[in-house]
Amino acid sequence: MNDITTPLLLSLKVAFWATFFATILGVLSALALTRVNSIWADAIDSILTLPMVLPPTVIGYYLLVLFGRQGVLGKALSTIGIELVFTWQGAVLAATIVAFPMVLKSSRAAFEDIDPRLQNAARMLGVSNIAVFIRITLPLASRGILAGVLLSFARALGEFGATLMIAGSIPGKTQTISISIYEAVQAGQDTLANHLVLLTSITCVLVLWIARWIKPHYRQP
Numbered sequence: 001m002n003d004i005t006t007p008l009l010l011s012l013k014v015a016f017w018a019t020f021f022a023t024i025l026g027v028l029s030a031l032a033l034t035r036v037n038s039i040w041a042d043a044i045d046s047i048l049t050l051p052m053v054l055p056p057t058v059i060g061y062y063l064l065v066l067f068g069r070q071g072v073l074g075k076a077l078s079t080i081g082i083e084l085v086f087t088w089q090g091a092v093l094a095a096t097i098v099a100f101p102m103v104l105k106s107s108r109a110a111f112e113d114i115d116p117r118l119q120n121a122a123r124m125l126g127v128s129n130i131a132v133f134i135r136i137t138l139p140l141a142s143r144g145i146l147a148g149v150l151l152s153f154a155r156a157l158g159e160f161g162a163t164l165m166i167a168g169s170i171p172g173k174t175q176t177i178s179i180s181i182y183e184a185v186q187a188g189q190d191t192l193a194n195h196l197v198l199l200t201s202i203t204c205v206l207v208l209w210i211a212r213w214i215k216p217h218y219r220q221p
Helices: 002-033 038-048 056-067 072-077 088-112 116-124 127-157 161-167 177-186 190-217
Strands: none
Touching: 002 038, 002 088, 002 177, 002 190, 038 088, 038 116, 056 072, 056 088, 056 161, 088 127, 088 161, 116 127, 127 190, 161 177, 177 190
């Protein structure tokens, strides 16, 4: 039973924190892109969404170069006692990078779909920009953001390549459910692999179903 629950709980923890960070970064980036000239916004958007098309091993390699013990950022972090390689925090970093574009794309579409006259009317009534964002922009875009968050969670839960590159496969420490499936198949443990695959598939289908139900409802009339 521990062969299933341990990687599942670790994957849920990694996916939760990755989704948390991806949501913050994705929403802020999407909001910034809606206020930038369209040409530059599209160029920046293309760069930020690269993790959607880059092979996971390439992302993992970049992370090793940057955050490895000999990497530029890795050396700086090690001086204050922070190690990301072969840790679950490294798995969170990898999952955040690959999940981030899901929140960004969905949030940007939601923000751009808001009628700017609603925001301008509030500003003319003396409402501050922060209050406009909290009381008008965010509620109107909430369904689109939530759809992106759910997709982000599903992507983080299934992350494999980049996680394996930077966090490795340490049972009980960095071996997420996707890596456990790989290890089970390699070891010929078909029953365990089947259980893990079924559990992952059910979880992802459920998340995608919820996201599909939410997303059509967030657009403004």
